[in-house]
Amino acid sequence: MPKSDFMEIKELITKKIKDRFNQAVEEISDFRNDLCFTIQKDKIVELAKYLKEDPELEFLMCKDVTVIDWAARKNRFTTVYHVYSFKLNFNLRLKVNIDVDPPAVETITSVWKSADWYERETFDMYGIKFLNHPDLRRMYMPEGFEHYPLRKDFPVIGIPGSLPLPNKAE
């Protein structure tokens, strides 16, 4: 894609989101052509729906959902969504800052079904509760495990006795 076209697309997206979600956009960053919007927690589903359904944008694909654990600050977690538009051949990143108590955000599976397992994995590793998620169970860790391994306060080697091991055979 020519560079000018890319710039146009970026301006189009920025303008459209700004026009519609002006109050809710907390931050716009454009680092090395990676466009990223930080949006208020309660607007993420609305924004997702808009991005997917707007005929000029058509962000049909949710590539990834993950979380950053900042370890120490007021909004400890930031959920990150990567979405893609086939029409514009454009990757967009969305971020939502959420607090630790409780670490919860509305699910976007109502917009992108593929986010189902991404959110499950995020729940498994970071303990983020995705509200109204259809099937928020553990994915990698066994059911009944009580900790969230990728949180910064979780020890690398794990918590002894938290995962059951068979008795030693004779």
Add this chain to the structure above:
Amino acid sequence: MGLEAILQKDGFITTTIDALVAWSRKSSVWPMPMGISCCAIEMIAAADPKYDIARFGSEVMRFTPRQCDLMIVAGTVTYKMAQVVRRIYDQMPDPKWVIAMGACTSSGGMYRSYSVVQGIDQFLPVDVYTAGCPPRPENLLNALMAIQEKISKTKARQFQNRSMAELENAQI
């Protein structure tokens, strides 16, 4: 000039039952290929014509634990997988041996992590540990030879399970 040449005339050998049984056991160690991750590739390589594990009578990789004598645990064992490995081990009939192949199974290896068992000897009686990440096929063959050495020193009655002993006492 094979065995047939020697056996042209009638003859006899003297040995003990223990030695005969141990010899036949060590010459037909059937492995259970517990290939969980990358070590499995080297385990497969040990079975190919270049390294030829058949020279040691161990070419019969059985995918049912009921027909196996030797479990080659080849790969990273996570806490979730540990339950499965133990369950398969329990289904193997006595006598049985275990090779911990590679760094992961021996000590957790490079996975010093919450999810990986730091050495399968926490839940399995390991006979031979194999170094390497992954070990070369020669190394696995060396481990197999160590197992054979171990088997050759066993007594035939050593592995009789209790129910057999009870049957014997009952003189059926």
